[in-house]
Amino acid sequence: MISAKHINKQYEGKTVLDDISVDFPDGKTTVILGPSGSGKSTLLRSLDMLVRPESGTVSFPDLEIDYSKPISKKDSFNLRRKTSMVFQNWNLFPNLTVLDNITTAPITVLKRSKSDTELLTKQLLKEVGLEGLEDRYPSQLSGGQQQRISICRALAMHPEYILLDEPTSALDPELETQVLRILEKLCEQGQSMVIVTHNMEFARLVSDKIVFIEDGKKLYDGATKDFFCHPTQRIEDFLSGISLNEEKDSIK
Incomplete structure (x- = not known):
C-alpha cells in the first residue's frame, strides 16, 4: 500500500x-x-517525486519518504523503482524503435538481461495487440498505439504501482476505447494502479476507490459505489457538469 500523509504543495x-x-x-x-x-x-x-511537496510523507511497507527532509539518492531511486508513470502525451523517445523504447530502462536501470527483457517486451506487445511492431518508430504509430506502448514500457519495469495521468485525454473516442480496454484488463489481473481521468464511465467501471479533490482539498475518499450512488451535492454538481460536457462533445 502507498500511504500519503499530510501532503502540502x-x-x-x-x-x-x-x-x-x-x-x-x-x-x-x-x-x-x-x-x-x-x-x-x-x-x-x-507519489514518485515528479513533483516534490513542501511537506508530508509517502510510504510503502519498506520505505518512507519525508518531503520536509533531505532525500538521499538511494531512497529516491528505491521510490521510483516501486512506481512507473504513464503520461497523457506518451513521452516516447522518437529516435528509438518500439523495442528500444520499452527495453532501455529495464536494461540500464534494473540491470536486467537484454534477452530476457526483449522476450518480455514481445509478450507485452502481444497482450496489447501490437505484436510485430517492435521495429517501428513512434512516428509510424497512431496515438492509441503509442499510448499502449507507454503502458508496456511501464509494465516492463515491474512496478508495484502504475500511475496514469489522464492517459486517454489526447485520444479520440475510438482510440480511447482501445487503451481503456487494456487498463480494464490490468485491473482484472490485480495490477495496483492510481489513475487521474476525466472519463466517469471508466472510473465507475474499473475503480475500487475514488478520491475527489477540489481546490487542493480532499472532499471524498471512499468506495466507488457510494461516490456515484450516494453523492454529496458538490459531487452531484460535478458529475452533472461532466455529463453535460460529454453531451456537447457528442453533438459536435
Missing part, C-alpha cells in the same frame, strides 16, 4: 495540495477525480 504562493492524506491499496485501482486545476495530477506526481 504550493506553486507561487498558491496552495495546490492542502494537508491531503490518502491510502492507495495494493492490488486495487484508485481513481483521482476533480475539476480542472484541483490538484489531482499534482497529488499523483508527488
Whole structure:
C-alpha cells in the first residue's frame, strides 16, 4: 500500500495540495477525480517525486519518504523503482524503435538481461495487440498505439504501482476505447494502479476507490459505489457538469 500523509504543495504562493492524506491499496485501482486545476495530477506526481511537496510523507511497507527532509539518492531511486508513470502525451523517445523504447530502462536501470527483457517486451506487445511492431518508430504509430506502448514500457519495469495521468485525454473516442480496454484488463489481473481521468464511465467501471479533490482539498475518499450512488451535492454538481460536457462533445 502507498500511504500519503499530510501532503502540502504550493506553486507561487498558491496552495495546490492542502494537508491531503490518502491510502492507495495494493492490488486495487484508485481513481483521482476533480475539476480542472484541483490538484489531482499534482497529488499523483508527488507519489514518485515528479513533483516534490513542501511537506508530508509517502510510504510503502519498506520505505518512507519525508518531503520536509533531505532525500538521499538511494531512497529516491528505491521510490521510483516501486512506481512507473504513464503520461497523457506518451513521452516516447522518437529516435528509438518500439523495442528500444520499452527495453532501455529495464536494461540500464534494473540491470536486467537484454534477452530476457526483449522476450518480455514481445509478450507485452502481444497482450496489447501490437505484436510485430517492435521495429517501428513512434512516428509510424497512431496515438492509441503509442499510448499502449507507454503502458508496456511501464509494465516492463515491474512496478508495484502504475500511475496514469489522464492517459486517454489526447485520444479520440475510438482510440480511447482501445487503451481503456487494456487498463480494464490490468485491473482484472490485480495490477495496483492510481489513475487521474476525466472519463466517469471508466472510473465507475474499473475503480475500487475514488478520491475527489477540489481546490487542493480532499472532499471524498471512499468506495466507488457510494461516490456515484450516494453523492454529496458538490459531487452531484460535478458529475452533472461532466455529463453535460460529454453531451456537447457528442453533438459536435
